[in-house]
Amino acid sequence: MNETRSLPRRLAALALHPATAILGLAAVVVAGQLLGEGFWVTLAARAAILALAALSLSFVLGQGGLVGFGHAAPFGLGAYAVLIAGEHGIRDILALLPLAFLAGAAFALPTGALALRTRGVYFIMITLAFAQMAYFVFAAMSGLGGDDGMGIAGSATLLGWKFLRSESNLAWLAIGLLAAASLFLHAATRARFGFVLRAARDAEARTAALGYSVFRTRLVAWALSAGIAGLAGALMAEQTGFVSPALMSWHRSGELIVMVVLGGARRLSGAVVGAILVVLVEEFLGQTTEYWKLGLGLLILAVVMARVVDFGSLLRRRADG
Amino acid sequence: MSFTLLAVQILNGLQFGLILFLVAAGLTLVFGVMDFVNLAHGVQYMLGAYLTSVAVAKTGSFGLGLVLGLGGSLGLGFLFELLLFRHLTRRDHLEQVLATFAVILIVTDAVKAIFGAAPLPLPVPHGLDGAIELMPGLAYPVWRLVVIASGLAVAFLLWFLITRTRTGMLLRAGSTHPAMVSALGVDIDRVFLFVFAFGAMLAGFAGAMAGPILSVEPAMGDTVLILAFVVIVIGGIGSVRGALVASIVVGLVDTLGRAFATDLLRLVVDRSTAAQAGPAIASMAIYVLMAIVLVFRPTGLFTGERAWTRAA
Secondary structure, X not given: OOOOOOHHHHHHHHHHOHHHHHHHHHHHHHHHHHHOOHHHHHHHHHHHHHHHHXXXXXXXXXXXXXXXXXXXXXXXXXXHHHHHHHHOOOOEHHHHHHHHHHHHHHHHHHHHHHHOOOOHHHHHHHXXXXXXXXXXXXXXXXXXXXXXXXXXXXXXXXXXXOHHHOHHHHHHHHHHHHHHHHHHHHHHHHOHHHHHHHHHHHOHHHHHHOOXXXXXXXXXXXXXXXXXXXXXXXXXXXXXXXXXXXXXXXXXXXXXXXXXXHHOOXXXXXHHHHHHHHHHHHHHHHHHOOOHHHHHHHHHHHHHHHHHOOHHHHHHHHHHO | OOHHHHHHHHHHHHHHHHHHHHHHHHHHHHHHHHOOOOOOHHHXXXXXXXXXXXXXXXXXXXXXXXXXXXXXXXXXXXXXXXXXXXXXXXXXXXXXXXXHHHHHHHHHHHHHHHHOOOOEOOOOOOOOOOEEEEEOOEEEEHHHHHHHHHHHHHHHHHHXXXXXXXXXXXXXXXXXXXHHHHHOOOOHHHHHHHHHHHXXXXXXXXXXXXXXXXXXXXXXXXXXXXXXHHHHXXXXXXXXXXXXXXXXXXXXXXXXXXXXXXXXHHOOOOXXXXXXXXXXXXXXXXXXXXXXXXXXXXXXXXXXXXXXXXXX
């Protein structure tokens, strides 16, 4: 492409390329399997699952400018879809994943149709409101364990084969879905659909004046994003073997926003990098100190302030004054 | 459901609502005037309760402790604004969300490291720890009445400040036309600094007043933050009047819902269904309320002409 780019810039572009992060996760799984480090495999699977959820949010947040503060709801609904289907004897992954997708999308369509009437901070808050409603509905369902949640019937099968018994198969499934979703969403952003979505983000009135239905485009993107979040939730249920309303708490919605914005909301791959970063910080600071959130907070603050504060002008002003 | 029980719950709802108002007033001012999304507002509420608790324990007097706690909250407000938030105003909302979320993580863990995760004691001050009989058969804790009275007093004070003083005029002008106000020779950054610190002090005051009723613990700001956001969104961002109305409505709906939803449901469905659905409906009630308000009035109840901070 651009021949004049300097080496550091090219390296940075390579590091931020979506394929790099996904291949990195795959490499960790391979290394973990070869060295018998089960913990690496589990960690890579967890990072891939959360990256998938963050990626789904990034599609609406970065491309569509729709700051959803309730993405934990479709994520949790995907997990509950696995739990409920398992209670009814459906354990095949080929049935569970579509069900989880549908659960997320089916929640997002009506709530999104109402939420999309509002803009800006009001949109943030109405999506939070719907997520909180879902949280409290499941917290009250004593048949599904209520507040405490309950374990899923067993790990999923593939055409009768106990496929997800193995942690590394789950990791491969998560990484595969993450790669597929990345490719698909990337293609969607390059298609006319993606252009309309971005145009509506930047100039809603003009896009509408050109004859595009901003509302319909946003609603489709919103439901698609929620469906993918549902897939991530289903994988999370498979990994932990346990589903509880805590999956839908607003803390998780906030965490997903942090992942997306930390990695950079403008490009889809930012969400993947952000999610991996947060999982790593959580895991490795969590091993060394009880107060790992303080470290995570300092890291986030450092990233934001580095982006926001114009240190050069501050220094100049000191020198002038 | 006797009449006294209903009266007690209404008073509880009013008291809860006015605590929410104290938090939401600062939040809505900072939001409306500076266009700044401050997730760390709940932390300022928590810090207010901690500072007051520590000061009361050191000085042995609630009044003195409260004054010190408020001073501390105000100081922390100045500190946060000068060090961090000043650089974030006029930036993307998402950057603000991220930075203030980081502040929540840092301060909550720091408080945990310093004071421990266990709640700190903050006793009801001497002489206000009893109950008085409002009418035959209805005794109500004095402290909760003090909370109601001070919430209403702050509401009056804010109304007076915003609509009847020169400072308030600057504030209203600054919220709608910051560039113009700045061009007229007003240091708008200074106005923002004082608004922010004042809001932090109000949140700290709310924490100090709620401390004796709830418990003083590191996570106490979390729930209040979300509820305060619900309040300012229902009321309309930037509107102190909206915050007052919405906080009282939210306080009443939440408290009455928790007290009576199960009993009311029993009138229409059987006992076990009601016992299960009642608490869920009660917890959801305020979010349903917010969603309904936003569907019909996408920018909240009090906006434009009817808000105090916008043209009055």
